[in-house]
Amino acid sequence: MSLQACSCTRFNEEVSAVAETVRTQGDQADPADRAREAVVEAALGKLGLDAKARLLAGQDMWSLPALPEIGLRSLVMSDGPIGVRGVRWTADDPSVALPSPTALAATWDPELALRAGVLLAQEARRKGVHVLLAPTVNLHRSPLGGRHFEAYSEDPYLTGRIGSGYVRGVQSGGVGTTVKHFVANDAETDRFTVNNLVSERALRELYLAPFEAIVADARPWGIMTAYNAVNGTTMTEHHHLVNEVLRGEWGFDGFNVSDWTAARSTRAAVEGGLDVAMPGPVTVYGEALARAVRDGEVTEAKVDEAVRRVLRLAARVGVLEGAEPVVTEPPATVDGEALAREIARRSFVLVRNRRGALPLRPGGTVALIGAAARDARVLGGGSATVFPARTVSPLDGLTAALPEGTLTYALGADPNEELSVAGKGFELRAVCRDAAGTVIGTGSAPSGHLQWTAPDLPDGVTLDRLHTVELTGTFTPRESGPHTFGIKGLGAFRLTVDGTPYYDDVQRPDKDNPFITFFGAPVPRAEAELTEGEPVEVSLTHVVAFPEDTPWKVIAFTLCHQEPQRDPDELIAEAVEAARAADTAVVVVATTERVESEGYDRGDLRLPGRQDDLVRAVAAANPDTVVVVNSGSPVELPWREDVAAVLLTWFPGQECGTALAEVLTGTHEPGGRLPTTWGSLPAAPVTQVAPTNGELPYTEGVFIGYRAWEKEGRTPSYPFGHGLGYTDWAYESIEVSGTTATIRVRNTGDRPGRETVQLYLAPAHPGPDRPARWLAGFATVEAAPGDTAEAVVELPRRAFEIWDETAGSWTYVKGAYELQAGRSIADRRLTATIEA
Template sequence: MTKLDVEALITELSLPEKISLLAGANAWQTVPIERLNIPAVTVSDGPNGIRGTRFFDSVPSNCFPCGTGMASTFNKELLYQAGELMSKEAKMKGVHCILGPTCNIARGPLGGRAFESYSEDPVLSGHIVSAVINGIQDGKIVACIKHFVCNDQEDERKGVDTIITERALREIYLKPFQLAVRDANPKSFMTAYNKVNGEHVSQSKKLLEDVLRKEWGWDGMVMSDWYGVYSIKESLDAGLNLEMPGPTRFRESVQTVHSVVCNEIHRDVIDKNVRHVLKFIDDCLESGVDPDQDELENTDPKAATLLRQIGGESLVLLKNDDNILPLDPHAKKGNEVIAVIGPNAKAERNSGGGSASLKARYTVTPFDGIVNKVKEKAGDKAVVVEYTLGAYLDKTLPDIGSIMKTETGETGVEARFYKVAPGTPGRKPFDKRISTSTKLFLTDYKHPELPVGEQLFYVDFEGYFTPDESATYEFGCSCLGTAQIFLDDKLIVDNKTKQQRGDAFFLGMGTREERSAVKLEKGKKYKVKVEYGTRPTSSLIVDYQEVGGVYFGAQIKNTHEEALQKAVDLAKKADKVIVVGGLSKEWESEGFDRPDMDIPGYTNKLVEAVSDVNPNVIFVNQTGSPVTMPWVHKVKGLIQAWYGGNELGNAIADVLFGDVNPSGRLSFTFPEKLEHNPSYLNYGSTNGRVLYGEDVFVGYRHYEMVDRKPLFPFGYGLSYTTFEFKNAKAEVGEKTVTVTVDVTNTGKRDGSEVVQIYVSHENPRIIRPAKELKDFAKVFLKSGETKSVSVEMPLLEVTSYWDSYKNQWLSEKATYHALVGASSDNIVGDAVFSTEKDVYWLGV
């Protein structure tokens, strides 16, 4: 593709054409200027994989492990490969720019998008995000790092004012972005919704112009988050180059031209913003992507292999009493029973919710992964894997798309689209689709027979449900719009004539779920029909202007006590019990924060109960952030499994049965309870503001300063082997300090260890954290092998703090300790080094 002559184009573009370039054409594309051969370029979410340009009826994608899971690999090289795979899949989806990675700080356990970010630690976040960006951009796809800055909660996220000291802003929240600019140079930034110290980020000259461009020397393009623009003049003056999505809400031609010709907005400001948009388009065109191509699935087995490796390395072994793990199907003579219990065992918990979620190409559940592994390892040996639910987790009834059949026998439900309501004489569908999901968001549905902008239409979903057992089943639906469920043409659920507001959809726009119970017979075929009308049909007043959506599902109706008793009965006869629990995208999602740190429902009671009747319990926790574990001392094995993407079940089984030696380390401190977290008193919006009262003492920095032992510390993780560190030393060069340590695998299994380098100041002039992570390296060692590991770090970066009096970084003349750790609370080596003078500096 011929490069754009940006400066020549600026002279040729008319003022209205320039203004049109400063906002998107639609949800996913920029505005083309055909007269001057300026094409549109396409963007796509994101952080967990490349969805493409559709929420509804999207082409399936490979789902990556969630951000906190990927960071727990502590493996830069592996996550570079993850970025490479993302770039490849972007090209297959006709996408020029990936809206990610996300590197906000997981300030506390309750954040709805904590799973999507990487860590509580800014340096771990910065190194991980740089690795992913380098992988993406080396593949000629543009990365859009987000959300700049302090979008660390969902509560009132579009208007909350983050009150924060300059020091905390610099040392914690801006730091991962700063490291990314230094080490990866992302070609695009996305601004956060929130305010920082009284001013929306998307119109902050201080953050966008003074810090990002002037101080850091960055020269890419800044786009808004979706509907995250709040002004015309202020956002343009600050350098918010592109308003998204389109069509524009603020940069309409008539008003903006008027502001320019009346000298409210300088023409140079328009040109400056246009210049960055044109450079962005030029960067995007380097990919050679054809945005008009058909979107394709990536079915390459190498993708599955890589995702399985990332998933395996992300798992953190937190507890292994009596070496209960790895499991050995050959250990017992005679029949062996492995009980798999829990609400996540047969569920596809591949990602959290919101814009990070996508239609996964496939998902291996933990149960399937375990069953397949047992078959592989046990062969003809009599090992029986039995399952029961044990506890409920879903907020709403589960998706039944994968177990429904159409009239012609295809998996899923048939969707017929109409312009008029059910019961209208002569009603004929204008479109038909097959959906393998019954949780559908229609925000980007389009059809040639629907006028542009038309939001009123109707959809009938129809399919056949055949129960596996005779029982009472619950059916239910929630919607943005109206919906009714019919079973064999009899109305059983009405979410149309009487509606109540709920939290359906990731922005909490829809109704509550309405339910009804009916008795069904095993093996009998029942016709299920859902009549749905889009948002304009709803009687509720909705602040958002989305087209709409509907979630409907079903499951056997049991009491919590019945499910629990079945689990206890199974656990009594089992040799080993694997409980797979945690959270889901209904509990961790964009749009809302968690109300507390507990696992909802009966999961805690389940773990207590099965532990009382069986001493050999292993808990596999699937969450994107910490949860309370009141039963932790009763289980022998504990694995933090995150949301593991397509290959989550295989990755879990690989670790459980020892084909992968766990090497993940926690990217997040797990406190015993929420009240111990440093953000506890200052989380969420209070009258439109949030005070970051813990200042720089986020995560492990806080726990160490107040001498409070968490449940599991930052950087912690066990292995099936053991390691020894010796001969730690630090060597200071002109601009660097290099820390070297010898690492030996002293156990009987091959495995990988993470060398974590923390730095502490011997006698600081101000209060500083006891130590701070500055870099890390992962090393693979065969049993008995020793390797020397060296980590070179910028001297100024690892010794500096933000001097709020000088408004500069200060590296003090002082003695420092390079602390080599196996985790934040397990320092195994100390190398002393010194600096010769005070140095003030700015930049990256």
């Protein structure tokens, strides 16, 4: 018999070194911290009011201005969280694309999150980025949240643990983080204006909890405040939550940046604790802030507080002269592709595996089916989008992994009911011209999406001379038939395909929400009959113009394309024949950017297009049907009992296909457990995401996620924490000493495996205002066949506390509790009674 300690306390050498670095940096009394503070104070004392106000306004879309008089270089921020895009939103500047945050949370492994953070710091430094605008730690309050793929979980404790690992990893590389969106930005509908009405208890126990845990455990260098209001006050002006709670109670000493365009009022923002209003240079700060000080509306001391925090950040990341950065020697180089594969396969959740359908039997034939198998959706839509240098689709991965002649492919059903960014088959470049038509510069265009933010333009190109940008090149079709071309963007465009002009007009916005316009659906503008393999010339020319009131200059538009649309019934029939002829059918189903994206919520949880019909038809033809679900958050699976296996892969990042092949063939087991409950929309207890008269009451209080499912007595499709591997586990004993629980499990299967041991705390008498149970701890263990492993879990004090709204403080609730260890919220194997 061998005993293995839980993986949450067993770091490999690389992770141990990083974690030790983070621990030593966390000491506020460290002499290096004191030295940095001295430099900050000296620099602050040299600045005049106008320079200080300008610093807090930002200088463009992504950076703060340099102040040479104090040795301050420009501080650069970039979107995340699955990669570092940098200041250029273009495929011309590729980034490593890791799996979605829901996938990272599905690993239930804070150490893996730490390693992901180390890689992202490496990417940030490569791109000249000092601060990553991530992680997102809002909760999955309702399954309809359109941006849930970018957040971790429905559970605040799991979210806090994963988020802490991520922040520690990024900052161990000398790059700052901004934990977002503070707070209660849990849906997208009317997010600029919605007033979320949340009880103080729900705020404390749920929505603030991950932020509090990360501030305590990881000392983030930044926080981003949200667009929405909470209980009547917009978050960029929320004195109570920012100054009294975040900074006062929790001791947060980092900087507070607005979500982009969220700041609305000069005096209220600075009084409410907002340090930086982005993007610049025209914001509620800058000249407006200096004027407010001179007019006596704002004290200069308030401005100094904000500038001090920005300079502290600059000192920490190494852009303030005279201050030694927190990290002088970055961690060892991380292999981005290898880590992306590891996270992906560790995140895949096998929720059903009838008669051992997976792993695939060696030597068998496989019919791979689905549009997402050929063109994988590896990340979600919106500001989290990055552009990887390569993407491995499931078809690519399985083709490489399976013996030649054993794999066939059929489209089956295409979930994309609208045009997508011009990609496969296109070879494009960008040509810039002045008003006379003279070429003044060129740039590469790896895809049909172009986005430049001034002054980051191709060599030789300046805004005062730039009149048009043309995306031009060739397209080689993969199929013969009518191909549709379209445009996403605003302004004047001219579209030509194969020498024929199809559109020469102006596209205007039809919605008030700029994010809907920016991330919205492309407009079809041309249909051309093309022949497979025969290249044609394509051209999309855009006349560059900016509204007079636009404070920043962004050139953004997209050439879009859709392949010939075949009869859906014929496609499904072809897939059925392929499935019938194979030993195993693997159907890949997916959501689309129209379903899961920043900017809007979901109207339902159904898979788009005819994908449900496809799965039913294939399952009827082949009892060994495996369904791979490529979505960032829950979808309904009405056929789940009719198929042999269901594997959830989230948005699996750039190494999707390789990781999937490794899991399907059994080279690695699927390691994920559900970080959020999966169920049907009619059964879901909390669904309201649309405000009424500008207000969205969180009437459910502390009952979201599994807490709500249990309170309502409803059974989901798959419960929180659920997930299967390729071996079996017996839970043998649980022992509790003080606040430490030790759980012994045995691998009863025939292959090595990893188990996520979950501990739930259940009060003997919860009453109507407390959940029946909640996650109190977890650990992952590994063991060979027949061997045992021990998971050692320390129970946090907060697990026994509730927020007393009358007293305005945390209350330790004494009494009897049952500590329940198991494989999910619904599969609890061992119990121990403890007295608090």
